[in-house]
Amino acid sequence: MQKIEEMDEMIKERNISMENAILLLKHVGYNKELKMIDLESFNYSLLSERMKEMINDENEKKKEEMNEKFLVDLSECYALQHSYFIPDEYRSIIVPPLLKAASKKEGNEETQKEVKMALLALSHVNTYFEIEQELYLNEITEIIEYHQEHQNLTRLAYQSAWQFLIKRFYWDKSLKEVIVKELHFAREAARELKELVKSVDWNRNEEENGRIEVLVIRRWFDVIYEFLYSNTLWNEEIAGLINCIVQVLRASRDNHKDIRNRCFDILRCAAENRNVKIDDLLKSGAIDLYLEEMKQSIISHSLIRNCYYFFLNVSKRLKEEEDDETEGKKRKEMKRKIFERMEEEGYEDAIAGFHDAVSFLNEKYYFQLSLDVSDYFVNV
Known part of the structure; x- marks a missing residue:
């Protein structure tokens, strides 16, 4: 909490520019997400309140006066730093600009970084409350479908897009047709996992194998578990996903205890699901x-x-x-x-x-x- 409040004081006293503060907070948020660390102190900090005020101020400006990039930056910082749940009124503000930023299709490296950060922030928008489909469904569906055709996203960005959508599935079971039949979640998750596991040296232990591929695999496990918990449709692709989880478990069981245990959790969840x-x-x-x-x-x-x-x-x-x-x-x-x-x-x-x-x-x-x-x- 002290470091969070120190940064707020530095911004207040103009010892650090807002641009530099945002860059620093985005960097901290990125690493926090990859390492699956919660900074609960941010939720109740003065810096959190300052960011909410700035998000409100920017959102209330007339369209011609609004700085869209600044609103996206603020939204990314706020979402990535926040734990538990983001209040209703701020979810409705930050989700549309983040989706717009994530929808960019240019293939250059700078755009890829922007898209990845926007999707990573969206993946942190929690499941505790439902979000109206009008706010996100067409955009996130297009992002996923475009990647399936053109392979324009990084692996972390693609996983983050699915994480945002699967979190909505928890409350909104009407999404099952889109997720299972149109976007083919089980097929895509299995394909991504197969590619990721090729990049991991399973003979090395967890401490030595802290590569981003392992972290993205863990994130995929979170959404696969959520999918199996919520899904009420079955198709052959789900059988392929179960096969993939078994393969990962066999590969990881000796040296990657955390991944092994997550695989067992997923298979237990699959046994509970009457549609598996x-x-x-x-x-x-x-x-x-x-x-x-x-x-x-x-x-x-x-x-x-x-x-x-x-x-x-x-x-x-x-x-x-x-x-x-x-x-x-x-x-x-x-x-x-x-x-x-x-x-x-x-x-x-x-x-x-x-x-x-x-x-x-x-x-x-x-x-x-x-x-x-x-x-x-x-x-x-």
């Missing part, structure tokens, strides 16, 4: 990975929870009645395959060994895990 097919989890190798992990001599509480939730959902969904005779036969065959793999991997012993941990987890972390061991078994 259990057959896709089986064919991708996700079930095998969970079974392998359960046999480890050391396993964290969070991963024990993941294992329980994963197999609880798999079991529940496979126990559902299927009226259609053909589908019923497919389900029975799939249950048989899963049960055989469980037997091979010693699943019953692992579940029984974890059972003593359930009460502790429920009490300490407020989980709602079942104490009935039979709930975690697939009855063929």
Whole structure:
């Protein structure tokens, strides 16, 4: 908080020009986003209040008097520095100019930097409140579609565009047709991840591998989790995305604990989503990975929870009645395959060994895990 207030005082006393202050704040915000650090002190600082006043002042000017670039700069600084949620009245002010800045299509390096910064700022516009579609949908859709055709964005900028849109999905389920069928999120996320993982040396540990590719992968994981949590449509592209997550997990499991754990979180979320097919989890190798992990001599509480939730959902969904005779036969065959793999991997012993941990987890972390061991078994 002290450094934030010191900068406000420097601006007030004219010891630093507003132009230089903005450049510094944008640089700080850029690095904060990449390293996933929150500066909560900014939210309640005098500098935050000063920026809100300046945003209001610039926005209230007549069109011919308004400095659009200055408003974009202020909006980027404010969005990138802010944690939690941006108030309604400021979201409605900053989103349109940021989208306009992000819509530039010139291919030069300077424009790419401007577009990347605008999209990065938009990706920080929170999910806590809904934003009217008129404020953003046509513009963000065009940005994503144009990149899919012309490849004009950096990987971070493209991921940021999706992050902004998927955050809107949390509140507005009417976006599912656009996200799933028109813009093909699952296909695009899988393609981007495949390209990113080629650039990472997975034999190096997390501390040595602090490249931007790893940071962008983590950001993609955030939106993939949000997508699977919110989505109610299925297509073949989602099966491809699950396959991709399994591949990343296998690559990262030895030296990148954070990425490995995020992969397990996503696969657990996929098992909870009734629109992700259990057959896709089986064919991708996700079930095998969970079974392998359960046999480890050391396993964290969070991963024990993941294992329980994963197999609880798999079991529940496979126990559902299927009226259609053909589908019923497919389900029975799939249950048989899963049960055989469980037997091979010693699943019953692992579940029984974890059972003593359930009460502790429920009490300490407020989980709602079942104490009935039979709930975690697939009855063929």
